[in-house]
Amino acid sequence: MTKTGAFSRPVYIIAGGITKFAKAHPGMDFRLMCKEAFDYAMADVPTLTVDMIDGSSLSYFSDHFTRQLMAGIMVHDYLGLCPKPSRRIEGGGATGGLNLQNAYQEVASGRMDCCVAVGFETMSRVSTWKGNEFIALASDTNFDFPVGGFYTGYYAMMVRRHMHEFGTTVEQMARVSIKNHANALHNPYAQFPARLTVDDVRSAEMVATPLTMLDICTMSDGAACLIVAGEEVAERVCDHPVRITGIGTGTDAMRMADRPHGDVILLPHESAADYAGLRYPGVHSFRAGRMAAKLAYAMAGIGDPREEIDFVELHDAYTSSEIQTVEDLGLCLYGEGGPYSAGGATFMPNVDYGLELPVTPRVPVNPSGGLLACGHPVGATGLMQGVFALWQLQGTTAKHLGDPTLQVRNARRGLIHSHAGTGTYVTVTILERP
Amino acid sequence: MAGRDKSRAEVGAEGSAGRMSRAEAGAKSSAGRTSRAEVGARGSTGGVGPGRAGADKGGAAGHKLPETLEGSILYNLDPIILKWHWEVDYVHSYAQDSPFFAGLSQQKLLGSRCAACGYVYATPRSHCMECGAPTAWYELPREGRIHTFTTCYYGGEAFLEETPFTLVLVEFDGVDTLFLSRLVGVEAEEVRIGMPVTARFLRNSKFRATDVYFVPAG
Structure with a gap:
């Protein structure tokens, strides 16, 4: 049975802030980065005072990167929130998304009227390849880490199977890279904005076939913050609160090898006949992403996501992940992710990509530039998506980015999607302008 | 022996x-x-x-x-930025997975089979993910097929020296799940999904998952 959250209180996001995502922020430690993001958010709701905040929800992925256990409390005390309640949330790449959902629950349950969700990662403290080794520890250390020891290798195997099942091409993947890097040219918070061609992406250094350096997001330092509140606080301090109308979380087995080959979990607008003969999820699709979408749609009352969502910020750690994820979210059928992502439906109408796009933009995916171009400071990433989505729904993108290009016109409902290691934890959160 | x-x-x-x-x-x-x-x-x-x-x-x-x-x-x-060294030796137990690694030293690839529902795992687990019942050890065939693959030109720092290496997920007849391993003896551009492969074992076991690897069959 699907839970609808019918007994919970309405929950709003009232402000957000982020640091610039960068290869390194040597002048700020994690506490100061979080403070910067927090102060930005607080400045956006000037009548909200710290004494009106009931507690915090802190997220960072890796103790190895941080080399500081209990960094969460250090952020909480740095923000002046002691002795109020706080807890740390961790779930791999989905850490930020899980953090926002935890803050939602704090408010929805009535435990808090106002909760700050803050997340960060400091990945510059080790070499890129040591960093990759740390990240690979988020795979089974008996069976997977000693053999592969490399996340890009895992995703490369997944997309290779996607290509085999559905005919997805590396050119389609390259177009995702072009789109997200070009969008980021208008986002000053992004780490790696760039104007690229298909040839640039394909001729970049090969990392794990078929993924090149430009199919993969970078490691980053950064922090992000969202202030989550109940109706009374939201109405009192915020002119344009955005409501969280649906949350969904899905999971799958840590070892890719253990993923089942069964039937597709159907969304309301799909039928079993759409997927005759497809063995699901295998390693080509993310069952956790589909489950998260199904739960979030049920709670938000979304019957057909193709028609009822205005934009999406999703976890494109790899170009291939974006193609796989638009299928999980039901923006197109399983198997159509490649042509759907390359054709134009997910592009911004007013950005020059240097590409022929046969399809009119319809549901912009990663208007911010996504992880590919913004960077991926893991514990902050899911919150970063929330910040950009908040500004889209408030219509304040131009104000916060200093550039109106990325504002999605008449954005009423947005979807944010956070994803952990090969699809083990995935969150989908639906945000709406009331 | x-x-x-x-x-x-x-x-x-x-x-x-x-x-x-x-x-x-x-x-x-x-x-x-x-x-x-x-x-x-x-x-x-x-x-x-x-x-x-x-x-x-x-x-x-x-x-x-x-x-x-x-x-x-x-x-x-x-700001002051300095080097901070840290290393540690773990005492790691394979615990209930131990028979798999012992099996590798005897040239055996052990998966597991659920006694209750019959689900067969290529990568062993001592309890069934489908029904929760205990599983029994199950010797996999040596021959399988490539389900998917990649050739890694980079890797985690511990594995950089081994690059390039090819990873495969291997599927076996009559087995419900896959097995992650390395493929050797074939050029990267010649690897194909569906290619038959055979398990080989290191003569001197290291009691690591890399004690087994795959080569093209035949």
């Missing part, structure tokens, strides 16, 4: 090494106390404590930590 005996001997040796290291840990903690005592001793230039040092030398100037030639590797001054 000789191989079997050897592996047992090694496990035994490792086990006693484990006991030794616990003894060492005890020694180390008492060494910790000693070194604190030493600091005190050195600081007091031959006395037994800071109090005495003060008495000998007269005044607070006598309190002094020893100077050493150790320094720090500094990358930057503003």
